[in-house]
Amino acid sequence: MGDTIWQSMQKKGYSRRDFLQFCSAAAVVAGLGKSGAAQVVSAFEKKEKPAVLWMHFQECTCCSESFIRASHPIVADALLDVLSLNYTETLMAASGFQAEKSLNDTIQNNKGKYIVLVEGAVPTKDGGVYCMVGGKTAESILQTVAADAAAIVAWGSCASNGCVQAAKPNPTGATPISKLVNKPVINVPGCPPIADVMMSVVTHLLVLGQVPELDNQGRPKEFYGRRVHDTCYRRANYDAGLFVESFDDENARKGYCLYKMGCKGPVTYNACSVVRWNEGTSYPIQSGHGCIGCSEAGFWDNGPLYQHLTSFPGFGIESTADTIGTAVGVATLAGVAAHAVVTNIRKRSVIAEVHAEDQKES
Amino acid sequence: MATRVVVDPVTRIEGHLRIEAVVENGVITDAFSAGTMVRGLEKILMGRDPRDAWAITERVCGVCTTVHALASVRSVEDALGISVPPTAEIIRNIMLTTQYVQDHVVHFYHLHALDWVDIVNALKADPKKAAELAQSYSKWDKNTASYFTEVQDKIKAFAASGMGIFANGYWGHPAYKLPPEANLIAVAHYLDALQWQKEIVKIHAVFGGKNPHPNYLVGGVPCSINVNEVAAINMERLNLVSQLISQADEFVNEVYIPDLLTVASFYKDWAKYGGGLSNYLSYGEFPTNGYNHPEAFKYARGAVLNRDLSTVLPVNAKDQQEIKEYIAHSWYTYDGGNDVGLHPWAGETNIKYAGPTPPFESLEGFDKYSFLKTPRWKDNPMEVGPLARLLVSYAAGHADVKDTVGMVLGKLNVPVGALFSTLGRTAARGIDAALAMIWLKEFFGQLMDRVKINEVSTFNGEKWEPKSWPADAEGVGLVEAPRGALAHWIKIHNGAIDNYQLVVPTTWNGSPRDAKSQHSSFEAALIGTPVANLEQPVEIIRTIHSFDPCLACAVHLYDPQGRHLHQISFE
Numbered sequence: 030m031g032d033t034i035w036q037s038m039q040k041k042g043y044s045r046r047d048f049l050q051f052c053s054a055a056a057v058v059a060g061l062g063k064s065g066a067a068q069v070v071s072a073f074e075k076k077e078k079p080a081v082l083w084m085h086f087q088e089c090t091c092c093s094e095s096f097i098r099a100s101h102p103i104v105a106d107a108l109l110d111v112l113s114l115n116y117t118e119t120l121m122a123a124s125g126f127q128a129e130k131s132l133n134d135t136i137q138n139n140k141g142k143y144i145v146l147v148e149g150a151v152p153t154k155d156g157g158v159y160c161m162v163g164g165k166t167a168e169s170i171l172q173t174v175a176a177d178a179a180a181i182v183a184w185g186s187c188a189s190n191g192c193v194q195a196a197k198p199n200p201t202g203a204t205p206i207s208k209l210v211n212k213p214v215i216n217v218p219g220c221p222p223i224a225d226v227m228m229s230v231v232t233h234l235l236v237l238g239q240v241p242e243l244d245n246q247g248r249p250k251e252f253y254g255r256r257v258h259d260t261c262y263r264r265a266n267y268d269a270g271l272f273v274e275s276f277d278d279e280n281a282r283k284g285y286c287l288y289k290m291g292c293k294g295p296v297t298y299n300a301c302s303v304v305r306w307n308e309g310t311s312y313p314i315q316s317g318h319g320c321i322g323c324s325e326a327g328f329w330d331n332g333p334l335y336q337h338l339t340s341f342p343g344f345g346i347e348s349t350a351d352t353i354g355t356a357v358g359v360a361t362l363a364g365v366a367a368h369a370v371v372t373n374i375r376k377r378s379v380i381a382e383v384h385a386e387d388q389k390e391s
Numbered sequence: 392m393a394t395r396v397v398v399d400p401v402t403r404i405e406g407h408l409r410i411e412a413v414v415e416n417g418v419i420t421d422a423f424s425a426g427t428m429v430r431g432l433e434k435i436l437m438g439r440d441p442r443d444a445w446a447i448t449e450r451v452c453g454v455c456t457t458v459h460a461l462a463s464v465r466s467v468e469d470a471l472g473i474s475v476p477p478t479a480e481i482i483r484n485i486m487l488t489t490q491y492v493q494d495h496v497v498h499f500y501h502l503h504a505l506d507w508v509d510i511v512n513a514l515k516a517d518p519k520k521a522a523e524l525a526q527s528y529s530k531w532d533k534n535t536a537s538y539f540t541e542v543q544d545k546i547k548a549f550a551a552s553g554m555g556i557f558a559n560g561y562w563g564h565p566a567y568k569l570p571p572e573a574n575l576i577a578v579a580h581y582l583d584a585l586q587w588q589k590e591i592v593k594i595h596a597v598f599g600g601k602n603p604h605p606n607y608l609v610g611g612v613p614c615s616i617n618v619n620e621v622a623a624i625n626m627e628r629l630n631l632v633s634q635l636i637s638q639a640d641e642f643v644n645e646v647y648i649p650d651l652l653t654v655a656s657f658y659k660d661w662a663k664y665g666g667g668l669s670n671y672l673s674y675g676e677f678p679t680n681g682y683n684h685p686e687a688f689k690y691a692r693g694a695v696l697n698r699d700l701s702t703v704l705p706v707n708a709k710d711q712q713e714i715k716e717y718i719a720h721s722w723y724t725y726d727g728g729n730d731v732g733l734h735p736w737a738g739e740t741n742i743k744y745a746g747p748t749p750p751f752e753s754l755e756g757f758d759k760y761s762f763l764k765t766p767r768w769k770d771n772p773m774e775v776g777p778l779a780r781l782l783v784s785y786a787a788g789h790a791d792v793k794d795t796v797g798m799v800l801g802k803l804n805v806p807v808g809a810l811f812s813t814l815g816r817t818a819a820r821g822i823d824a825a826l827a828m829i830w831l832k833e834f835f836g837q838l839m840d841r842v843k844i845n846e847v848s849t850f851n852g853e854k855w856e857p858k859s860w861p862a863d864a865e866g867v868g869l870v871e872a873p874r875g876a877l878a879h880w881i882k883i884h885n886g887a888i889d890n891y892q893l894v895v896p897t898t899w900n901g902s903p904r905d906a907k908s909q910h911s912s913f914e915a916a917l918i919g920t921p922v923a924n925l926e927q928p929v930e931i932i933r934t935i936h937s938f939d940p941c942l943a944c945a946v947h948l949y950d951p952q953g954r955h956l957h958q959i960s961f962e
Contacts, residue, residue, distance in 0.1 A: 087430055089943045090405045091453020091603040098589040105582045113555045118402045122505045122560030125398040131559050158744045160428040163399045164751040193450040200431030277850035282615040284622020306601035310593045313600030318613035333440040
């Protein structure tokens with residue numbers, strides 16, 4: 030069976046000091062802070078590399094692509110040393126029945142101990158014929174792998190919420206994983222989720238042997254507890270009423286707030302403006318485009334991308350998904366303008382101006 | 392005796408592909424390529440804002456991220472007569488060349504290499520000899536004996552603990568020809584490429600905010616340039632891009648291309664197999680004087696028939712007689728009957744699954760066997776992809792393309808004819824990446840020149856507002872994606888999408904046969920290929936992987952009511 034993380038690091042020629050540094054970094058990634066390192070050391074020394082199955086259903090593989098962009102740890106080290114990824118159609122060497130053998134052997138030999146990561150929604154219409162692997166429906170495969178899984182993670186918005194194939198009129202009956210299995214599912218939404226968020230959720234499970242604390246939509250609070258808007262570096266522009274009026278206008282070139290360009294940051298819970306993308310390189314707003322809200326359930330049907338929110342719930346940074354709910358967009362919000370977001374007089378007047386402009390246009 | 396060999400899932404591709412091959416006396420005599428997943432994105436696009444279509448269609452595929460977004464914004468701009476500012480066009484070219492380079496490197500090492508490289512055999516290598524071999528053809532500073540020893544130890548430890556993603560491969564199959572040292576070098580670079588690929592895509596994050604799925608914009612690009620502002624594209628951002636380009640240049644020219652040539656030199660017999668079709672299609676790419684001037688593209692637009700490199704035939708995606716889709720062997724029906732072909736403007740998407748009830752063992756005996764439709768150009772089956780666009784540009788006399796093709800053929804000491812094969816397709820992808828790398832540097836230089844003279848407009852907003860649009864408009868967005876010819880056809884009515892059709896590279900290559908029983912590329916390329924061991928059909932995998940299939944792209948249609956998509960309006 031598999032080595033412990035420490036054993037495999039020894040085999041690679043890492044020193045004890047390297048190992049402790051790795052644990053310390055992993056602890057920070059897992060949200061434990063430096064003081065949690067001792068706990069991590071103990072976890073890595075005791076545990077064998079757990080078996081992991083990565084399933085692919087109705088998806089575009091952007092979650093797999095995102096995962097391999099992880100920077101700490103890098104994915105090569107994760108694949109060789111942290112987990113035993115025994116099935117993933119994107120990267121595995123085996124094809125055909127040899128691939129199915131890897132899947133079946135893992136289930137048989139690790140009952141109750143393996144982790145299932147699901148990329149993609151599952152089509153349920155017409156007997157499930159809209160996604161088949163090896164002549165079996167996605168739904169039947171999901172039930173087989175889920176039955177003896179220790180934990181199930183739904184990668185991305187497809188597995189968490191259905192995403193684009195579940196957008197109206199949802200032609201194939203694309204269904205989120207949590208609606209199909211009788212087990213708790215950790216939802217890690219986003220299209221795709223941020224690479225290091227994915228790696229951190231896996232590390233959280235493997236290092237702590239625990240499910241991270243989840244909100245009422247099954248999302249780890251660690252990364253989905255704050256709105257993009259509340260942690261955005263352009264937030265001060267919003268508060269001051271400084272808005273981009275048209276792409277690449279003078280205000281865009283000064284990096285003003287993209288609220289009027291349809292930014293969904295105010296109704297989107299994600300870590301983009303804190304963790305950022307691609308090893309902290311940027312995030313959509315930093316590169317001039319509004320947030321499209323890709324981690325919220327049903328975001329494709331929350332109104333056109335470039336139509337700004339008429340209003341949004343919540344009164345500041347203290348609000349969480351648990352208290353106010355999400356997935357609210359243009360259409361559903363038309364009636365709640367009176368509840369507008371206001372923390373100071375200046376902002377109140379700015380919002381009023383925006384609404385007035387809106388009414389003029391329509 | 393004929394045996395039907397089934398490979399499902401075909402792994403190390405994007406999406407869900409099933410191959411059934413009929414093998415007689417050790418040779419494939421017939422093949423069936425089946426796409427087994429469908430999502431219905433064209434139906435979902437109906438009635439939406441055309442300016443949003445890039446985001447929805449980008450989600451067709453996360454491996455070929457960006458290319459559908461680009462095809463989509465081009466289709467809308469074509470329909471509405473929007474011209475994109477030159478600086479925005481340069482940034483789009485930088486995004487797409489970046490995608491070519493990243494995608495091809497990942498394909499070679501992570502999706503294709505294990506068909507040629509025996510990872511278990513690498514454990515027998517002498518790391519010192521591996522270093523000598525690698526240093527003989529590359530200046531990459533990690534090619535040292537100590538580094539190869541470290542990698543070998545890592546793989547040893549990994550093998551002892553169960554092999555993970557490398558379990559149950561065809562290791563030890565006599566079709567693997569590399570010496571242990573070459574295997575070890577390739578395995579080391581597999582890991583290096585995995586680490587490097589996350590770097591180059593930071594270029595997408597700089598201009599598009601994230602990768603996968605960076606942001607695009609009808610009329611330009613969403614980022615603004617201001618070298619006197621911290622919250623815009625400034626010198627820090629441009630320096631980052633410049634550095635990432637230098638790193639990519641080193642990786643492509645000191646690691647990928649040398650490894651490709653080394654691996655290819657041991658597999659020259661694969662220049663005999665997998666040639667398949669004789670017809671090649673390219674839409675052309677990398678505008679240097681606007682999207683409407685294909686004569687100034689880096690890659691030429693056109694078609695080559697019967698491998699006749701003396702003639703490039705013109706291609707017009709708007710001519711309803713040229714590109715048509717057939718459904719004779721696909722899980723769809725047409726009102727006009729099973730055998731007619733329809734231009735995407737007149738496309739119908741009445742799905743009718745007519746395969747076996749799952750779970751099933753075989754598609755044998757089922758006349759219809761795939762969710763892919765079958766596209767044809769003037770009723771000819773066409774191969775698309777890096778090989779096709781190189782051949783079209785070669786035939787069109789593009790000097791930079793001819794030079795790079797000639798250089799690679801010279802190093803391998805093989806004639807041009809060797810390109811018409813599985814090996815040729817894999818080599819062509821490397822040539823394509825080398826060219827994209829040259830052009831990426833050139834486009835970045837152009838961007839810096841424009842920044843210097845403050846010509847930095849990135850957005851044309853003249854027709855941003857739907858009230859400035861005509862009641863009816865139609866357009867086509869053509870892109871040469873890394874995997875080949877990609878097109879989006881859009882019809883706009885009263886500011887909303889009235890019809891949207893995509894015909895993508897893997898639909899051309901991976902589709903079932905047409906009404907005249909003409910095979911598409913995958914099936915044609917498999918026929919005639921020997922299979923030594925029916926239990927380990929590595930030969931099938933090699934040829935299929937040489938196309939770099941992307942099934943999520945290829946299958947996207949569905950209308951449960953069986954109506955004509957172009958007649959549906961959105962409530």
